[in-house]
Amino acid sequence: MEWLIAAMIAVMTSSGVFLVLRARTFPVVLGLTLLAYAVNVFLFAMGRLQIGTPPVIDKSALAYTDPLPQALVLTAIVIAFGMTAFLIVLALKSRSELGNDHVDGVHKSVDEREASRQQADMGEHP
Amino acid sequence: MSQFASFPVLLPLFSGILLLLLPQRSVALQRAVSLLLTVILLGMSVSAFQLVLNGDYHVILLGDWSAPFGIVMVLDSLSALMLVVTATLAVAALWYAIASNTDQQGKYFHVLFQLQLFGLNGAFMTGDLFNLFVFFEVLLLASYGLLLHGGGRLRTRAGLHYVVLNLIGSTLFLFAVGTLYGMLGTLNIADMAIAVQAVDAEDRGIVSAAALMLLLVFGIKAAIFPVYLWLPGAYTYTTAPVAALFAIMTKVGLYAMIRVHGTLFSEDAGMLAFIHHDWLLALGLLTLLLGAFGVLAARIFRQQVAYLVLASVATLMVAIGLTNETALSAGLYYLIHSTLIGAALFLLADVIRLARGHHADTFTKATPLAQPVLVGSVFMLLAVAVAGMPPLSGFFGKLMLLHAALAHHWYTAIATIILTSGLIMIVALVRTGSLFFYSVQSQPDKPAPALNKPAFAAIIGLLLVSPAMVLLAQPLTTLTTTIATQTGNHQAYINAVMRQPEKAAVMP
Numbered sequence: 271m272e273w274l275i276a277a278m279i280a281v282m283t284s285s286g287v288f289l290v291l292r293a294r295t296f297p298v299v300l301g302l303t304l305l306a307y308a309v310n311v312f313l314f315a316m317g318r319l320q321i322g323t324p325p326v327i328d329k330s331a332l333a334y335t336d337p338l339p340q341a342l343v344l345t346a347i348v349i350a351f352g353m354t355a356f357l358i359v360l361a362l363k364s365r366s367e368l369g370n371d372h373v374d375g376v377h378k379s380v381d382e383r384e385a386s387r388q389q390a391d392m393g394e395h396p
Numbered sequence: 397m398s399q400f401a402s403f404p405v406l407l408p409l410f411s412g413i414l415l416l417l418l419p420q421r422s423v424a425l426q427r428a429v430s431l432l433l434t435v436i437l438l439g440m441s442v443s444a445f446q447l448v449l450n451g452d453y454h455v456i457l458l459g460d461w462s463a464p465f466g467i468v469m470v471l472d473s474l475s476a477l478m479l480v481v482t483a484t485l486a487v488a489a490l491w492y493a494i495a496s497n498t499d500q501q502g503k504y505f506h507v508l509f510q511l512q513l514f515g516l517n518g519a520f521m522t523g524d525l526f527n528l529f530v531f532f533e534v535l536l537l538a539s540y541g542l543l544l545h546g547g548g549r550l551r552t553r554a555g556l557h558y559v560v561l562n563l564i565g566s567t568l569f570l571f572a573v574g575t576l577y578g579m580l581g582t583l584n585i586a587d588m589a590i591a592v593q594a595v596d597a598e599d600r601g602i603v604s605a606a607a608l609m610l611l612l613v614f615g616i617k618a619a620i621f622p623v624y625l626w627l628p629g630a631y632t633y634t635t636a637p638v639a640a641l642f643a644i645m646t647k648v649g650l651y652a653m654i655r656v657h658g659t660l661f662s663e664d665a666g667m668l669a670f671i672h673h674d675w676l677l678a679l680g681l682l683t684l685l686l687g688a689f690g691v692l693a694a695r696i697f698r699q700q701v702a703y704l705v706l707a708s709v710a711t712l713m714v715a716i717g718l719t720n721e722t723a724l725s726a727g728l729y730y731l732i733h734s735t736l737i738g739a740a741l742f743l744l745a746d747v748i749r750l751a752r753g754h755h756a757d758t759f760t761k762a763t764p765l766a767q768p769v770l771v772g773s774v775f776m777l778l779a780v781a782v783a784g785m786p787p788l789s790g791f792f793g794k795l796m797l798l799h800a801a802l803a804h805h806w807y808t809a810i811a812t813i814i815l816t817s818g819l820i821m822i823v824a825l826v827r828t829g830s831l832f833f834y835s836v837q838s839q840p841d842k843p844a845p846a847l848n849k850p851a852f853a854a855i856i857g858l859l860l861v862s863p864a865m866v867l868l869a870q871p872l873t874t875l876t877t878t879i880a881t882q883t884g885n886h887q888a889y890i891n892a893v894m895r896q897p898e899k900a901a902v903m904p
C-alpha cells in the first residue's frame with residue numbers, strides 16, 4: 271500500500287507543479303488545488319499507514335493510529351478551501367480588469383495593437 | 397498574570413470582529429475605534445515587553461494541556477520586541493491611512509488591518525510549528541485583502557502574483573511540517589529541538605531536507621534571492637499605508653528563521669547544527685547586491701523604496717547568518733531602524749506622488765512641490781538613514797554588524813558587499829532627490845496641491861525614531877544584546893516551554 275500512496279502523491283504533485291507553471295490563471299488555480307490535495311494526503315500519511323485502528327481511546331482496541339495528522343489535515347483542508355475560493359475570485363477580477371487571463375496580465379490594448387499590426391502585415395504581404 | 401501575555405494576540409482579533417459589527421457607514425466611528433484599539437495594543441505590547449525584560453519566559457498553555465501535547469504561546473523578549481515594533485508601525489500606518497483617506501477607497505479596511513495585526517502578533521508568539529502555519533495564513537489572507545484595497549489594474553496583477561506565490565509557499569510549508577512531524581513525532585518547537593538531538597544517522601538527510609525546505613518557505617516571506625521577485629511588484633503598487641505596514645511582513649520570515657531554525661539547529665543539534673547559516677549568509681549577500689542594483693534601476697520612486705526594503709532585509713539575513721550573538725544584537729538594532737524608516741519612505745513616496753500631479757513619482761521633470769523645503773529635508777534625512785550614512789541610525793546598525801563580522805572568515809566579502817551596496821544606494825538616492833527637488837519645471841502647468849499636514853505628521857513621527865535611536869544607542873544596544881543573549885540560550889527556552897526543572901539543563 272505504501273507505493274500506491276507514494277505514487278499517488280507523486281503524480282498529484284507533479285501534475286500540480288506542471289499546471290502551476292502554465293501561463294493562464296485557470297490552470298494555475300487547478301494546479302494549486304492539486305498541490306493542496308497532494309499535501310493533504312502527504313500529511314495524512316505522516317502518522318504512518320495503519321488500517322482499522324481507532325485514533326481515540328477505545329476499550330476494545332489493541333493499537334491506535336496517530337490522531338494528530340488527522341487534526342492537522344482538517345485544518346489544512348479548511349485553509350486550502352478558503353484560499354482557493356479567494357484565488358478564483360481574484361483570477362476572475364484580474365480577467366475582467368486586465369482583459370485577458372494571462373498570469374502576467376498582458377494588457378488588452380497591447381493585444382489589440384498586436385492584432386491590428388498582424389492584420390496590417392498580412393494586408394501588405396498577401 | 398501569565399494570561400496577560402496573550403492579550404496582544406487576542407486584542408486585534410477582538411478589534412477586528414468589533415469593527416466588522418459596527419456600522420460600516422459611520423466612517424468617524426470606525427476610524428476612532430480602530431485608532432483607539434491600535435493605540436491600546438501599543439500600550440499592551442510595551443507592558444508585555446516590560447514583563448519579559450528580566451529574562452522571564454511567559455508560557456501560556458491553552459486549555460492547560462501540558463507542553464508537548466497542547467498548544468503553547470510563548471512570550472520572550474524577542475517576540476515582545478517584535479510586538480512593540482509591529483504596534484508602533486501599525487499606529488503610524490493607520491494614522492496615515494485615516495489622514496490621507498486611503499481607508500475609504502474600499503470596504504473593510506479597518507477590519508482587515510486589525511486581522512493582519514492578529515496574524516502578525518500570533519506568528520510572533522506561537523511556540524508550535526503548525527500554529528505558525530495557521531497564523532501565517534491568517535496574516536496572509538488579511539494581507540491579500542489589504543494589498544488589493546482600492547483596486548486598479550497594476551495592483552490586481554501584482555496581487556495575483558503575490559497570492560499565487562504565497563499559496564505555493566504554504567503548500568511547501570505543509571510538506572516541510574509533515575516531513576518533520578513524521579521524523580520527529582512532534583510539532584512543538586521546544587520538543588522538536590530535543591527530538592532533533594536524537595535523530596538517527598540514517599534519518600539526518602530527510603530532516604535536513606525538510607529544514608531547508610522550511611528555510612525556503614520563510615525565505616519566500618522574507619524575500620531572499622531566488623524568491624524575492626514578488627516583493628517589488630506587490631510593495632510598489634499597493635496603497636502607501638499598506639506598503640508601510642508590510643515593512644514588518646518580511647521580518648516575520650526572518651523572525652521565523654531565528655525562532656525555528658535557531659532553536660532546532662543550534663549548537664546542541666550535533667551533526668545537524670547550523671545547517672542553515674551558510675545558506676542564509678550567501679543568499680543574504682546575493683540579495684543585498686541585487687537589491688542595490690534594483691534601487692539603481694527602479695523607474696518610479698515607490699519601486700525604489702521597495703528595493704531599499706529588500707536590501708535592508710538582506711542585511712538582516714547576513715546578521716542572522718553570522719551565527720553570533722553580537723551580530724544578532726546588531727541585527728535587532730537594524731531591524732527596528734529599517735522597519736520604521738522603510739515604512740516612512742513608503743509614506744513619503746505617496747506624498748511626493750500626490751504632489752506631482754500626472755507625473756506621479758516617475759523620475760521625470762515635473763512641477764515643483766508645494767513645500768519643497770520641508771518635504772526635501774525629510775527626504776534627505778530618510779535617505780541618509782536608509783543608506784546607512786552617519787549620523788543617523790542606519791550607520792550605527794551597519795557599523796555594529798560589520799564589527800560583529802570581523803572574526804568571520806568571509807569578512808572581506810561581507811564588508812565589500814555591505815559597503816558597496818550602501819554606496820550604490822547613496823548614488824541612486826542622490827539622483828532621485830536632485831530630480832524631485834532641484835530639476836523641476838520652471839513654469840509649472842498648474843499650482844501643486846497643498847501638503848496634507850496631518851498625514852505628513854506620521855512620516856515625521858517615524859523619522860524621529862532614527863535620531864532617537866542614535867541618542868539612546870547605548871541603552872538600546874544593551875537591550876538588544878540582552879535579547880540576543882536570551883534568544884541564544886536555547887536550553888532556557890526549551891526548559892521554560894517543557895516545564896523541566898532547571899537542573900535538567902546541566903545533565904549531559
